[in-house]
Amino acid sequence: MITETVASRLEEVNERIARASERRGAGGEVSIVAVTKGHSADVARAALEAGLRALGENRVGEMEGKVAEIGRDAADWHFIGRLQRRKARQVVGLADLVHSVDSLRLAEALSRRAVEEERPLPVLVQVNASGEESKAGIPPEEGIDLIESVCDLAGLRVEGLMTMAPFTDDDSVLRDTFRRTRALFEEADRHLDRFRGTHLSMGMSNDYEIAVEEGSNMVRLGTVLFGERSYD
Numbered sequence: 001m002i003t004e005t006v007a008s009r010l011e012e013v014n015e016r017i018a019r020a021s022e023r024r025g026a027g028g029e030v031s032i033v034a035v036t037k038g039h040s041a042d043v044a045r046a047a048l049e050a051g052l053r054a055l056g057e058n059r060v061g062e063m064e065g066k067v068a069e070i071g072r073d074a075a076d077w078h079f080i081g082r083l084q085r086r087k088a089r090q091v092v093g094l095a096d097l098v099h100s101v102d103s104l105r106l107a108e109a110l111s112r113r114a115v116e117e118e119r120p121l122p123v124l125v126q127v128n129a130s131g132e133e134s135k136a137g138i139p140p141e142e143g144i145d146l147i148e149s150v151c152d153l154a155g156l157r158v159e160g161l162m163t164m165a166p167f168t169d170d171d172s173v174l175r176d177t178f179r180r181t182r183a184l185f186e187e188a189d190r191h192l193d194r195f196r197g198t199h200l201s202m203g204m205s206n207d208y209e210i211a212v213e214e215g216s217n218m219v220r221l222g223t224v225l226f227g228e229r230s231y232d
Ligand SMILES: *Cc1c(COP(=O)(O)O)cnc(C)c1O
Pocket: 035, 037, 058, 080, 081, 164, 203, 204, 205, 206, 220, 221, 222, 223, 224
């Protein structure tokens, strides 16, 4: 039952992504991170059965629970939430990609743990491209230097950038946020040897089509696939 619902929602989402890519006029795959936070392990299993592979969680404890129920190797585990430095060790063991590296101090903590555990950690640097005070992320003005510092840390592989747009239906605000992040992504890719511009993680349920039009190649989708969750 859940599996069928998720599969048909995913089909619709894939069509919308394909149309947005066409409007953008550039080819290339857009990958989907199924954001299962606030949902049960059964919902996460339904996502995997529907053909999704990457599962996104924003709390370390919840992620740990799902990993235990579903299996470390049964999915790609993406950590997308705000991360406290004291949880760095846990995350290094659990995550295949951390989207939310939003300060050098956090990056250093992850680096130390990744080196200790001899487990290189792929990360994205989170950019606060809208300048909202409530949002995590590095300001784009400081961006390139900070990204370079993160790239220089042992044990981390910087594979791209992530941003969250403000919650608004004002398209121009959304587009500005995504464009600023993409400009920084391209600058980093051109100028920083150790930066691998693989993932540009932008777009959630309410704005993913615009994000794809603006160059996103990784969208993080919860509500549009699974409905409302138990918390926000
Ligand atoms: C919850 C969350 C999402 C998914 O949000 P939806 O609006 O349900 O698609 C995406 N990214 C981050 C960082 C989140 O915390």
